[in-house]
Amino acid sequence: MKVLTKKTDYAIRALLTLAANSGRYVSAKTISEGQDIPYQFLRGLLQELIRLELIVSKEGSQGGVMISRNPDEISVKQLIEGFQGKVQVSECMFRRQICANRAKCVLRHEIMRIEQVVNAEFEKITIGSLLRNLDAIQGHIQPAV
Amino acid sequence: MKVLTKKTDYAIRALLTLAANSGRYVSAKTISEGQDIPYQFLRGLLQELIRLELIVSKEGSQGGVMISRNPDEISVKQLIEGFQGKVQVSECMFRRQICANRAKCVLRHEIMRIEQVVNAEFEKITIGSLLRNLDAIQGHIQPAV
DNA sequence: ATAACTGATACTATATTAATATCAGTTAAA
DNA sequence: TTTAACTGATATTAATATAGTATCAGTTAT
Ligand code: FES
Ligand code: FES
Numbered sequence: 001m002k003v004l005t006k007k008t009d010y011a012i013r014a015l016l017t018l019a020a021n022s023g024r025y026v027s028a029k030t031i032s033e034g035q036d037i038p039y040q041f042l043r044g045l046l047q048e049l050i051r052l053e054l055i056v057s058k059e060g061s062q063g064g065v066m067i068s069r070n071p072d073e074i075s076v077k078q079l080i081e082g083f084q085g086k087v088q089v090s091e092c093m094f095r096r097q098i099c100a101n102r103a104k105c106v107l108r109h110e111i112m113r114i115e116q117v118v119n120a121e122f123e124k125i126t127i128g129s130l131l132r133n134l135d136a137i138q139g140h141i142q143p144a145v
Numbered sequence: 146m147k148v149l150t151k152k153t154d155y156a157i158r159a160l161l162t163l164a165a166n167s168g169r170y171v172s173a174k175t176i177s178e179g180q181d182i183p184y185q186f187l188r189g190l191l192q193e194l195i196r197l198e199l200i201v202s203k204e205g206s207q208g209g210v211m212i213s214r215n216p217d218e219i220s221v222k223q224l225i226e227g228f229q230g231k232v233q234v235s236e237c238m239f240r241r242q243i244c245a246n247r248a249k250c251v252l253r254h255e256i257m258r259i260e261q262v263v264n265a266e267f268e269k270i271t272i273g274s275l276l277r278n279l280d281a282i283q284g285h286i287q288p289a290v
Numbered sequence: 291a292t293a294a295c296t297g298a299t300a301c302t303a304t305a306t307t308a309a310t311a312t313c314a315g316t317t318a319a320a
Numbered sequence: 321t322t323t324a325a326c327t328g329a330t331a332t333t334a335a336t337a338t339a340g341t342a343t344c345a346g347t348t349a350t
Contacts, residue, residue: 004235060317061325090149121259205348206294
């Protein structure tokens with residue numbers, strides 16, 4: 001049981017590369033090769049990131065994508081929601097009117113609490129914090145090119 | 146993004162019925178109808194619960210399945226692990242030796258912490274606790290037949 | 291004997307995720 | 321002014337996981 005799909009994982013890694021190269025346009029090809037993400041898959045994903053307004057693009061030769069937000073304001077939670085939808089533990093555990101009074105259902109509350117904890121934790125993790133951690137370890141994410 | 150699959154959800158509900166009928170054999174048909182779980186799907190699932198040693202069965206007429214553990218000792222965590230595998234936030238976020246020193250990787254630790262929180266929460270929720278909550282609400286889960 | 295059951299297993303359908311492919315249009319620079 | 325390096329947009333396929341169905345053999349209470 002995995003919580004992050006490959007797409008979200010790829011998005012995080014692409015954004016890390018972009019955060020390490022802010023102010024510069026980096027091509028999909030460069031990111032693809034640097035992070036070992038399938039090229040066309042990455043391209044689609046980058047277009048989604050553009051729609052999410054986390055990056056901007058420049059067409060043509062020497063073009064590419066560039067991060068357009070403060071990396072500290074891009075949380076893993078946002079990315080999960082953008083690519084996988086809200087964290088949802090389950091639908092109503094007891095369907096068909098079993099819990100007539102959904103609003104007061106203790107179970108639901110219990111389970112929604114877990115969702116909140118997970119969300120809160122993923123909110124704390126940002127592209128910025130990840131990048132700093134990586135830098136602290138060994139300065140991995142090299143400026144591309 | 147859902148955390149519990151239908152199978153796990155069904156298993157929880159089947160076990161609640163069985164917990165409310167402990168000491169008695171309840172047929173798959175009765176559970177299926179009572180909880181609105183597809184019959185054959187439920188049958189397979191019950192066989193898995195038998196292998197997990199959470200229930201026992203009796204063949205033949207008047208047969209069925211019966212819970213064989215203290216409901217307080219059956220946690221949702223166990224069920225998730227039995228049906229969906231361990232909670233795993235992602236594989237190593239940075240593949241191919243990027244983090245040369247996996248053991249000390251801050252990211253991994255961060256992410257593993259979330260996994261632990263989730264697991265700890267699901268461990269607290271047991272068939273017993275769920276059943277008591279339901280009873281407290283309105284005594285839903287009627288003894289079957 | 292028969293109806294009500296489980297054991298075991300094979301199969302199909304559906305949905306989600308992952309990956310590829312194609313072609314049109316933009317831009318920098320030789 | 322042509323060309324190579326790019327993105328935009330979209331269609332298609334492949335792989336995998338989840339959900340649901342079907343069948344037949346064997347067991348047991350009545
Ligand atoms: S779990 Fe759905 S209302 Fe209680
Ligand atoms: S995330 Fe894999 S070792 Fe750091």
